[in-house]
Amino acid sequence: MSNGTLYDKVWDRHKVTTLPNGQDQLFVGLHLIHEVTSPQAFGMLQERGLEVARPDLTHATVDHIVPTANQDRPYADDAAERMMSELEENVRNAGIQFSDPTTGDQGIVHVIGPEQGITQPGKTIVCGDSHTSTHGAFGALAFGIGTSQIRDVLATQTIAMEKQQVRKIEVNGELGEGVEAKDIILEIIRRLGTEGGVGYVYEYAGEAIENLDMEGRMSICNMSIEGGARAGYVNPDETTFEWLEETDYFQEHPGKFEELKPYWESIQSDDDAEYDDVVEIDASELDPVVTWGTTPGQGIGIDDPIPAPEDLADDKQDTARRAQKHMRVEPGETMNGYEIDVAFLGSCTNARLPDLRRAARIVKGREVADDVRAFVVPGSQRVQRAAEEEGLKDIFEAAGFDWRNAGCSMCLGMNEDQLEGDEACASSSNRNFVGRQGSKDGRTVLMNPRMVAAAAITGEVSDVRDLEEVALA
Amino acid sequence: MTDATEEIPEVDYVEGTGIPIRGNDIDTDQIIPARFMKVVTFDGLGEFAFFDLRFDDEDTQKEHPMNEERFGDANVMVVNNNFGCGSSREHAPQALMRWGIDAIIGEGFAEIFAGNCLALGIPTVTADHETINALQQWVDDNPDGEIEVDVAAETVRYGGNEASVSVDDAQRQALVEGIWDTTALMKANRNAIEETAGQLPYLDQRRSDLEADD
Numbered sequence: 001m002s003n004g005t006l007y008d009k010v011w012d013r014h015k016v017t018t019l020p021n022g023q024d025q026l027f028v029g030l031h032l033i034h035e036v037t038s039p040q041a042f043g044m045l046q047e048r049g050l051e052v053a054r055p056d057l058t059h060a061t062v063d064h065i066v067p068t069a070n071q072d073r074p075y076a077d078d079a080a081e082r083m084m085s086e087l088e089e090n091v092r093n094a095g096i097q098f099s100d101p102t103t104g105d106q107g108i109v110h111v112i113g114p115e116q117g118i119t120q121p122g123k124t125i126v127c128g129d130s131h132t133s134t135h136g137a138f139g140a141l142a143f144g145i146g147t148s149q150i151r152d153v154l155a156t157q158t159i160a161m162e163k164q165q166v167r168k169i170e171v172n173g174e175l176g177e178g179v180e181a182k183d184i185i186l187e188i189i190r191r192l193g194t195e196g197g198v199g200y201v202y203e204y205a206g207e208a209i210e211n212l213d214m215e216g217r218m219s220i221c222n223m224s225i226e227g228g229a230r231a232g233y234v235n236p237d238e239t240t241f242e243w244l245e246e247t248d249y250f251q252e253h254p255g256k257f258e259e260l261k262p263y264w265e266s267i268q269s270d271d272d273a274e275y276d277d278v279v280e281i282d283a284s285e286l287d288p289v290v291t292w293g294t295t296p297g298q299g300i301g302i303d304d305p306i307p308a309p310e311d312l313a314d315d316k317q318d319t320a321r322r323a324q325k326h327m328r329v330e331p332g333e334t335m336n337g338y339e340i341d342v343a344f345l346g347s348c349t350n351a352r353l354p355d356l357r358r359a360a361r362i363v364k365g366r367e368v369a370d371d372v373r374a375f376v377v378p379g380s381q382r383v384q385r386a387a388e389e390e391g392l393k394d395i396f397e398a399a400g401f402d403w404r405n406a407g408c409s410m411c412l413g414m415n416e417d418q419l420e421g422d423e424a425c426a427s428s429s430n431r432n433f434v435g436r437q438g439s440k441d442g443r444t445v446l447m448n449p450r451m452v453a454a455a456a457i458t459g460e461v462s463d464v465r466d467l468e469e470v471a472l473a
Numbered sequence: 474m475t476d477a478t479e480e481i482p483e484v485d486y487v488e489g490t491g492i493p494i495r496g497n498d499i500d501t502d503q504i505i506p507a508r509f510m511k512v513v514t515f516d517g518l519g520e521f522a523f524f525d526l527r528f529d530d531e532d533t534q535k536e537h538p539m540n541e542e543r544f545g546d547a548n549v550m551v552v553n554n555n556f557g558c559g560s561s562r563e564h565a566p567q568a569l570m571r572w573g574i575d576a577i578i579g580e581g582f583a584e585i586f587a588g589n590c591l592a593l594g595i596p597t598v599t600a601d602h603e604t605i606n607a608l609q610q611w612v613d614d615n616p617d618g619e620i621e622v623d624v625a626a627e628t629v630r631y632g633g634n635e636a637s638v639s640v641d642d643a644q645r646q647a648l649v650e651g652i653w654d655t656t657a658l659m660k661a662n663r664n665a666i667e668e669t670a671g672q673l674p675y676l677d678q679r680r681s682d683l684e685a686d687d
Contacts, residue, residue, distance in 0.1 A: 016669045017662055021647035025659050027669045037562065039513040065511060079511035086513045120675060130561035130585060144585055146563035148592030152656050158666055160655040162643050194498055195555035198584055230584045263674040295498050315554055319497050412507045433502045433559060440525040
């Protein structure tokens with residue numbers, strides 16, 4: 001078993017006791033809730049006559065169903081309006097802080113936690129959303145949970161979990177031109193498999209990780225779940241601390257930063273920490289990665305041939321055959337030149353300010369290809385405002401992109417933003433599952449935000465390195 | 474507050490007939506498409522389980538085991554590897570449970586999915602590829618054949634065969650002893666929770682903030 005890792009240390013600090021079934025009971029430092037997975041939990045609480053134990057450690061937002069075009073209340077979609085109203089009532093009754101759209105702080109739950117400074121190193125964080133792993137970028141232990149577990153956390157501010165193994169993924173070398181954090185994580189999932197992380201937490205380390213900004217680290221931790229790992233984290237360092245110091249929480253609480261920093265340093269993995277597994281990856285070998293199939297593990301370099309199912313491991317062949325039929329691709333082809341109908345720049349993986357800036361450098365002065373629907377959905381209202389202030393909105397709109405309000409949008413298609421029929425979508429999101437973006441015949445190709453921008457301009461999956469970047473003002 | 478240990482049934486054994494759902498990496502978006510999650514209760518999700526694989530655009534049935542009359546009463550699902558990957562939505566096991574599933578036997582399960590099943594008292598037991606293949610074939614040939622999932626003994630019996638399967642230790646104990654609903658169990662540790670919280674450097678901060686704000 002691992003020893004001396006951040007995971008071990010934070011786990012031990014939060015362990016309340018070992019339950020009779022052998023699971024550990026862990027204290028939860030921050031519980032994030034949203035409208036899709038919490039209403040049933042509040043219902044269960046009510047049935048049992050229980051109250052929310054720690055509303056002060058619970059924070060709500062609305063992201064999955066929120067319309068990104070017209071947000072006037074009541075929402076045009078009755079079901080969405082009902083979910084929003086239910087959330088409003090629940091948080092009001094319990095006294096939970098709510099970043100609703102009128103506050104200017106609303107956004108995707110995994111974007112707003114970090115930007116408000118409530119996501120911090122050495123915290124345990126849970127949310128009824130699998131991409132809660134995102135918060136691991138700060139050195140938090142962050143897990144996606146189901147609704148019955150949300151009930152547990154609301155009632156007790158604790159969760160029952162089994163300790164997992166720790167796999168260190170060392171990403172060494174320097175990233176090449178046009179290659180980003182997203183490509184690193186797509187490569188990790190491709191190599192280790194979509195189920196390779198089951199039973200593990202991933203610790204991302206190595207110079208390529210250390211050189212990433214916080215947003216890049218979030219993109220990587222975000223997709224830990226797509227590799228089967230329930231959580232992933234990066235040890236907090238100066239990059240983390242600098243980022244945190246600027247957030248609301250620490251700006252509004254002078255002295256807290258200095259007070260907490262020793263704790264954050266104390267939970268870093270020891271130099272001689274023991275791991276259950278270590279994997280090394282050379283970042284300098286990577287090209288931009290795109291998916292050719294219907295799981296995030298089916299990725300390849302932009303110029304690499306799509307594999308023949310029979311060349312894959314036995315247990316991957318059937319999935320690959322079905323995926324290639326669905327995507328209408330053939331072994332031996334590359335994805336370069338695959339025609340797209342939609343370009344979606346958004347989601348908790350890649351809708352932060354640096355993502356939009358990088359994409360804007362590709363888009364500036366160019367035009368979206370004919371017949372391509374392209375749109376940008378910022379990860380939060382703050383990202384949206386910042387992007388508008390620095391002129392990114394104008395760049396995108398001038399090129400023919402639709403500029404929207406913050407939310408999960410077409411990542412999973414729970415609002416009006418959905419693929420239609422068999423449309424193909426270049427997407428900066430995290431899942432290319434069949435039906436994921438709202439149409440069961442829709443085809444999703446995952447890629448980094450600059451690659452989405454390039455696809456929008458050319459109308460096909462393209463190597464962004466072939467398009468010259470334009471400096472932003 | 475009711476005493477959980479009195480209220481929660483022990484799940485040491487599930488018997489019934491099977492239904493094979495073949496394929497690796499079946500994600501929760503397939504088990505319950507996102508559009509059916511625009512609800513504030515889990516009631517009625519059963520009919521939408523695997524909806525897009527079961528029905529076409531005109532709501533006409535497609536070929537799928539869950540549409541076959543012979544599997545209509547099945548309560549034991551037999552699946553392949555990495556079942557339930559993707560989104561953490563508890564709506565997925567809720568939909569399967571409400572369709573009629575009481576236990577799932579498979580090559581492997583995604584972690585959150587297995588945890589969500591446990592919270593509903595649904596065992597997720599695992600076996601190797603050959604065992605699962607043989608069982609899926611047998612279920613196909615014997616839709617009325619009885620399957621016995623012995624959670625405590627970690628065996629599955631069917632048609633005169635007995636296969637050894639694995640049940641995660643904590644899951645087995647929780648199911649067998651009827652302690653899989655953890656709310657009351659954990660709430661009972663109030664003092665220990667307070668004590669742990671009291672030693673977290675970041676928490677004192679937020680508590681005192683609140684008091685200051687008051």
